[in-house]
């Protein structure tokens with residue numbers, strides 16, 4: 001399967017803080033990968049590196065065959081991003097919000113209603129986002145990330161704050177994306193909810209990759225830190 005994201009020996013420091021240290025990983029077409037680690041482990045930094053929002057201190061990142069931090073990164077439209085704590089202009093409606101992002105991304109506007117339906121917001125398309133619940137805003141964030149049918153999706157803690165029913169519907173959408181060949185990278189604290197959802201789990205501890213495999217494979221690794229082992 002085609003390689004969609006290639007992180008090669010990447011480190012990123014903020015002054016004296018080593019946020020990411022010598023991480024290498026490859027994410028392929030049709031794979032769903034979870035980045036798991038504690039607060040401050042380096043998950044968001046890795047996602048920002050893959051988005052090209054920051055440049056590595058050393059090492060290289062390739063997304064869809066290109067350097068995502070390069071000015072002329074042509075693949076930008078095929079990259080979807082859901083930030084942690086997504087926030088919107090509360091005065092815009094759901095439909096207007098997606099139209100705004102579609103224009104920014106320079107993707108056609110005609111998919112907006114279908115996307116709102118897909119994330120269960122069809123009924124609220126003309127309501128202001130200020131009236132949406134947290135779960136609805138999170139789903140609007142996902143719809144925004146799906147604009148333009150991206151081939152790589154980077155979702156930063158997408159299920160935090162969602163109730164079990166919303167988590168289930170979120171993972172149903174992820175399964176559809178996977179079937180459609182998208183590469184989905186999601187960061188999470190919650191190893192337990194990833195069983196059967198992620199093809200692979202990459203465990204990040206203090207900026208370093210300490211494991212990469214299926215949950216089954218991770219269970220057979222003897223020297224994982226206890227706090228991770230007990231959650232497998």
Ligand code: ATP
Nearest residue numbers: 014017018019037038039040041042043044045046
């Ligand atoms: P969380 O689950 O809390 O989002 P994380 O795994 O995403 O955590 P990062 O946000 O990548 O972790 O942070 C990794 C380390 O880098 C932390 O020690 C953090 O304080 C530090 N860090 C992140 N961004 C910056 C920045 N812009 N300037 C300085 N230090 C930073």
